[in-house]
Amino acid sequence: MNIKTEKRAPAELKARPNENELGFGKIFTDHMLVMAYDAARGWHEPEVRPYAPFSLDPAAMVLHYGQAIFEGLKAYRGQDDGIYLFRPLANLERMNRSAARMCMPQLSVETAFAGLQALLRVDADWVPRADGASLYIRPTMVATEAGLGVRPAKEYLFFIIMSPVGAYYPEGFNPVKIFVTDTYVRAVAGGVGEAKTAGNYAASIMAAVEAQKQGFTQVLWLDARERRYVEEVGTMNIFFVFRDRIITPPLSGSILPGITRDSVLHLLADWGLPVEERQIAIDEVLAASENGELLEVFGTGTAAVISPVGSLHYRGQDCLINQGKTGELAQRLFAELTAIQHGRAADPYGWVIRL
Known part of the structure; x- marks a missing residue:
């Protein structure tokens, strides 16, 4: 699928954080990847667009029956200033296993990975250069169909957000x-x-x-x-x-x-x-x-x-x-x-x- 890209205006880009004071999961990059699913069309319209809140119906089935899965992986800044991903396809394949268990639709690993790469290229400057820091990547899928009744939903949203992070635990690498x-x-x-x-x-x-x-x-x-x-x-x-x-x-x-x-x-x-x-x-x-x-x-x-x-x-x-x-x-x-x-x-x- 063609991946559409809508970039945030230069004046609206966020200020970069201090890479030595990142913490974990508190700061998010300028853009996100979003892709929708419905039973008639399957997955469609993948788009990299500015990071912003979603609008969900109060009856969205994820809010009532918990069809929500996610993954976690990282992008790393190499000594050559390149950006490296560690086993990203394994994460997407595991996400599909989670989806199967939760009666959610399978992703095209190829399309999801292409979308992740497109997102990373847009927000490449967010991958930290500080020692011990990285860019945490959170692919997520939720049921968005509006309806009450315990059954698999027929509409879903897949999205990827990213966050520059330091050590997960306050102890760092200490025990x-x-x-x-x-x-x-x-x-x-x-x-x-x-x-x-x-x-x-x-x-x-x-x-x-x-x-x-x-x-x-x-x-x-x-x-x-x-x-x-x-x-x-x-x-x-x-x-x-x-x-x-x-x-x-x-x-x-x-x-x-x-x-x-x-x-x-x-x-x-x-x-x-x-x-x-x-x-x-x-x-x-x-x-x-x-x-x-x-x-x-x-x-x-x-x-x-x-x-x-x-x-x-x-x-x-x-x-x-x-x-x-x-x-x-x-x-x-x-x-x-x-x-x-x-x-x-x-x-x-x-x-x-x-x-």
Whole structure:
């Protein structure tokens, strides 16, 4: 499809923020990509246009029945001043899997990616040059048909907005403190836990707020049936580094199949490090920490890339990980992934696309 472009007038362009004070998700670029769908025409009229509010009918079905999915990826500024995307097609393919689970229409990955590239070219100056900063990209799909009744909508809106960001966590790359909850559950196999749908995140907010009030950065979720087995952190998949192996929970239908998680698994395999994708009970984690077998813990995700975990808090007890310091493997993975993402290192996997 032809992608129409309407640029904001030069006098209306936003002032550029201080790249060393970006935070996360607070500032948005001048433009966005928008594309509509209806049952008769399918996806049509993709357009890059000035960033602005949408007008939705009060009966728009997303507001009542929650058909909303999204993705998160980043654009990076390379040393050659080029713009690099890390596995963008994997994000769009995962979005289609989320769409299928939520009975929403499939995107043409080719068209969506062409639209993303067109948007990036218009707002290329927004990709930060500061160390550690990047341009966060949020593709989203919502049901816009006006109507009441629990069924798949017949009209949808796909859009992409972008935000220059710094570190996701206030700690930056320093280890974070994690609260392990067995009071609340996030998802169960057979539900929508493996889809990147808005309701999953709404359901996680109460536990996150309670954890943050106690001084913790994020929540570690346990399985919904037994509340025993580790699943994922609120915004990350999780890895446990033992003396003789690395363990991460399997993709069993209740956790998000993270693209950074998959990238880490590829790197670990190429480095010859033994990895087990299996259930791991929180009691096994705590026992391994107590007897010195657990060396480090880290999370993986687009927002933070690699996030070392300094402590776990479970049932009133604190479990210190690696003396609260960043582990060697987390540091190595972070250095390797960020070097690939910025075009500084060889990319044998074909993960990076230069704009």
